[in-house]
Amino acid sequence: MKICPKCKTVYSSYAAACPRCGIQQPERPDDVAPAPKERVRRDWIWILVGVPAFIGLIYLILWIMKLAS
Numbered sequence: 001m002k003i004c005p006k007c008k009t010v011y012s013s014y015a016a017a018c019p020r021c022g023i024q025q026p027e028r029p030d031d032v033a034p035a036p037k038e039r040v041r042r043d044w045i046w047i048l049v050g051v052p053a054f055i056g057l058i059y060l061i062l063w064i065m066k067l068a069s
């Protein structure tokens with residue numbers, strides 16, 4: 001199903017244009033995959049945040065073990 005951006009008429013996704021006002025809609029713009037560059041940047045953020053957090057967690061465990069002993 002498609003929804004016309006102009007008149008909000010719901011019509012068949014097989015129709016090329018809105019049957020009421022004739023406005024054409026691009027093919028499923030929300031199905032487009034995110035740009036690779038965007039994904040790489042998100043991966044870098046995860047690495048930059050995750051690695052120091054992981055090292056901090058190890059230090060925390062060692063500190064707790066030192067306290068416990």
Ligand SMILES: [Zn+2]
Nearest residue numbers: 004007018021
């Ligand atoms: Zn329309």
